[in-house]
Amino acid sequence: MNEAFYQKLKTILNDKQIMIEEPLARHTTFEIGGPAQFLVLPESISQVTAAIKLCREENMPYYIMGNGSNLLVGDKGYRGTIIKLSQAFGKISVDERQYIVRAQAGILLSRLAAEIAEYSLTGFEFAAGIPGTLGGAVTMNAGAYDGDISQSILKAVVLDQEGSILRLTKEELKMGYRTTAIQDNHYIVLEAAFGFKPGSKEEIISKINDLNARRREKQPLEYPSAGSTFKRPVGYYAGKLIMDSGLRGYQVGNAQVSEKHCGFVINKGGATAGEVIALISYIIETVNHKFGVVLEPEVKLLGDF
Ligand SMILES: Cc1cc2nc3c(=O)[nH]c(=O)nc-3n(C[C@H](O)[C@H](O)[C@H](O)COP(=O)(O)OP(=O)(O)OC[C@H]3O[C@@H](n4cnc5c(N)ncnc54)[C@H](O)[C@@H]3O)c2cc1C
Numbered sequence: 444m445n446e447a448f449y450q451k452l453k454t455i456l457n458d459k460q461i462m463i464e465e466p467l468a469r470h471t472t473f474e475i476g477g478p479a480q481f482l483v484l485p486e487s488i489s490q491v492t493a494a495i496k497l498c499r500e501e502n503m504p505y506y507i508m509g510n511g512s513n514l515l516v517g518d519k520g521y522r523g524t525i526i527k528l529s530q531a532f533g534k535i536s537v538d539e540r541q542y543i544v545r546a547q548a549g550i551l552l553s554r555l556a557a558e559i560a561e562y563s564l565t566g567f568e569f570a571a572g573i574p575g576t577l578g579g580a581v582t583m584n585a586g587a588y589d590g591d592i593s594q595s596i597l598k599a600v601v602l603d604q605e606g607s608i609l610r611l612t613k614e615e616l617k618m619g620y621r622t623t624a625i626q627d628n629h630y631i632v633l634e635a636a637f638g639f640k641p642g643s644k645e646e647i648i649s650k651i652n653d654l655n656a657r658r659r660e661k662q663p664l665e666y667p668s669a670g671s672t673f674k675r676p677v678g679y680y681a682g683k684l685i686m687d688s689g690l691r692g693y694q695v696g697n698a699q700v701s702e703k704h705c706g707f708v709i710n711k712g713g714a715t716a717g718e719v720i721a722l723i724s725y726i727i728e729t730v731n732h733k734f735g736v737v738l739e740p741e742v743k744l745l746g747d748f
Pocket residue numbers: 472506507508509510511512513514528548572573574575576577578579580581582583584585586587625630631632633662664668669670671743
């Protein structure tokens with residue numbers, strides 16, 4: 444343990460906000476991943492910025508995570524500090540007259556969608572079933588069904604590489620399919636503001652329930668995973684290419700191409716990151732050989748494999 448670094452962390456965060464050698468399998472929806480040297484849970488912008496400043500000063504590698512729903516962490520874990528932005532960094536405020544909602548990065552999309560529905564605002568229903576945080580979703584320009592983050596975002600407050608706080612407009616965020624200026628510039632999302640339209644609360648809730656039912660029917664939600672393993676290649680669906688390559692149910696150890704939805708690699712129980720990587724490589728090779736399409740992982744890799 445790096446005692447000197449730990450003591451410095453304690454000047455910024457309390458004991459409950461600092462975890463040592465914390466297994467990241469507990470913090471990812473894949474339920475895979477070795478320990479993080481440190482994992483910290485800041486609750487305010489000042490704690491986030493101070494933790495990052497300390498890591499920079501001490502040459503301590505750091506990584507921002509949200510709900511870990513798009514991450515595959517290596518079996519050997521991560522030598523550095525994970526800064527996890529979760530519920531405690533998840534305040535919401537609603538401007539009812541202008542239909543503007545502001546929220547901090549750590550809020551879960553399901554909670555934010557439910558809150559937006561409470562105010563009878565429409566335009567965020569698509570996000571209710573995505574199991575990530577707002578910060579992760581803005582970074583990824585997450586989307587589903589008929590919507591994505593770019594459709595309603597107005598602004599994001601981010602931290603840049605030098606530790607300065609920037610307020611970026613929608614145009615400056617340069618959102619494309621799962622791409623954003625945030626990823627390109629390694630910004631950290633602290634807060635975001637969205638503009639919605641007034642609607643019928645009943646219809647909004649019914650749409651959320653309908654989309655969630657579609658997910659339960661089509662996606663292997665009964666198994667740990669990181670959602671769609673691959674990005675959608677232009678003109679194709681990754682799941683269909685994988686299925687048509689004869690890989691439905693194909694398994695490496697306990698990592699499997701879901702039988703329910705071939706676009707998902709699932710953890711059948713006790714799968715290792717090594718098994719998932721081997722399966723991903725095999726899928727890429729097989730689909731390329733059969734269809735000449737090179738699948739690109741959507742899942743982000745972190746740590747030592
Ligand atoms: C069952 C299931 C279904 C899914 N369905 C969908 C879907 O329909 N559509 C979709 O788009 N995705 C889907 N996903 C993937 C995932 O939920 C999204 O990508 C989500 O936006 C990730 O958010 P997160 O908070 O979990 O991010 P994490 O997995 O913790 O991190 C993902 C990336 O974002 C970065 N990041 C996280 N927070 C911040 C921040 N505050 N500032 C800067 N960078 C940050 C991380 O460094 C990492 O690179 C699904 C996943 C699962 C498990």
